[in-house]
Amino acid sequence: MSKTPILKIENLTHVYSKGTPFELSALNGINLEIGRGEVIGIIGHTGSGKSTLIQHLNALIKPTEGKIYLDGKDINESKQSVKEARSRVGLVFQYPEYQLFEETVYKDIAFGPKNMRLTPDEIDVRVRASAQFVGIDEELLERSPFDLSGGQKRRIAIAGVIAMLPEVLVLDEPMAGLDPAGRREIMENLMGYHRETGNAMLIVTHSMEEAARYAQRMIVLEHGRVAMDGTPDQVFSREKELKEMGLAVPEMTELAEKLRGCGLPLEGTIYTVEQMRDALLRLGGGRQDA
Ligand SMILES: Nc1ncnc2c1ncn2[C@@H]1O[C@H](COP(=O)(O)OP(=O)(O)O)[C@@H](O)[C@H]1O
Numbered sequence: 213m214s215k216t217p218i219l220k221i222e223n224l225t226h227v228y229s230k231g232t233p234f235e236l237s238a239l240n241g242i243n244l245e246i247g248r249g250e251v252i253g254i255i256g257h258t259g260s261g262k263s264t265l266i267q268h269l270n271a272l273i274k275p276t277e278g279k280i281y282l283d284g285k286d287i288n289e290s291k292q293s294v295k296e297a298r299s300r301v302g303l304v305f306q307y308p309e310y311q312l313f314e315e316t317v318y319k320d321i322a323f324g325p326k327n328m329r330l331t332p333d334e335i336d337v338r339v340r341a342s343a344q345f346v347g348i349d350e351e352l353l354e355r356s357p358f359d360l361s362g363g364q365k366r367r368i369a370i371a372g373v374i375a376m377l378p379e380v381l382v383l384d385e386p387m388a389g390l391d392p393a394g395r396r397e398i399m400e401n402l403m404g405y406h407r408e409t410g411n412a413m414l415i416v417t418h419s420m421e422e423a424a425r426y427a428q429r430m431i432v433l434e435h436g437r438v439a440m441d442g443t444p445d446q447v448f449s450r451e452k453e454l455k456e457m458g459l460a461v462p463e464m465t466e467l468a469e470k471l472r473g474c475g476l477p478l479e480g481t482i483y484t485v486e487q488m489r490d491a492l493l494r495l496g497g498g499r500q501d502a
């Protein structure tokens with residue numbers, strides 16, 4: 213495996229409406245390296261720059277200053293490099309279901325691969341495989357996406373990006389607006405894609421618990437800067453700073469701290485309900501089969 217990071221963000225600054233009274237500095241000198249196969253949660257208060265940052269990763273917007281390298285190559289160097297970045301870095305927007313526009317589900321999922329000039333046979337394989345990935349039945353492929361439920365539309369939109377087999381899959385709040393079961397299903401689908409391909413995944417999320425559950429690394433943005441970058445444990449150990457940023461550690465982490473404060477010797481890291489259950493069971497003398 214090559215040591216070059218799949219993505220390198222160097223001194224990235226983004227200023228909106230530069231030179232007008234509305235000038236706003238959304239990103240201020242960001243430096244990051246994204247390794248092949250990493251699963252990263254991107255966290256931050258509304259307005260911290262998360263969406264602006266990820267739109268740079270496939271050259272959708274241009275840096276005011278700084279560079280983005282894909283596999284060591286500046287993605288904004290030429291029309292060709294921009295095009296390459298668009299197919300190798302897949303971006304799923306917030307509420308992507310509003311961007312469906314073809315008359316059938318099949319055509320919508322096929323849109324990206326078609327732009328990559330794959331053959332109809334290759335396109336067909338990819339459409340069916342990605343539909344399966346996100347749990348969309350074959351029989352829905354000939355339906356209009358507009359007849360389907362919100363959750364199904366979301367999955368179709370994600371399938372359309374997965375069909376390009378991006379080496380980096382970037383998602384802006386993919387679970388927003390879904391119920392807990394729907395959120396879980398989408399995340400499990402995405403983790404399936406990651407496991408099967410080994411490709412990197414960046415997920416912007418509001419939920420600390422979800423980030424901790426799925427990501428090995430968390431990047432916390434504040435005012436367009438990287439405020440924290442580490443494992444969930446490292447990030448959650450800075451509870452006071454997180455609170456000052458308007459972010460909270462997961463409920464279970466907070467409860468574990470309180471219980472420890474009351475003298476319960478809970479062991480291990482706890483951010484999910486399952487981890488809390490297991491820690492409590494270990495204390496109780498091991499009714500692990502419960
Ligand atoms: N198209 C735009 N034009 C002007 N300002 C913008 C635009 N998009 C975002 N901003 C501003 O840039 C800052 C960062 O926004 P954004 O990247 O959307 O943050 P987040 O996704 O973390 O909520 C905010 O102050 C936001 O108001």
Ligand SMILES: [Mg+2]
Nearest residue numbers: 262263264384
């Ligand atoms: Mg956003």
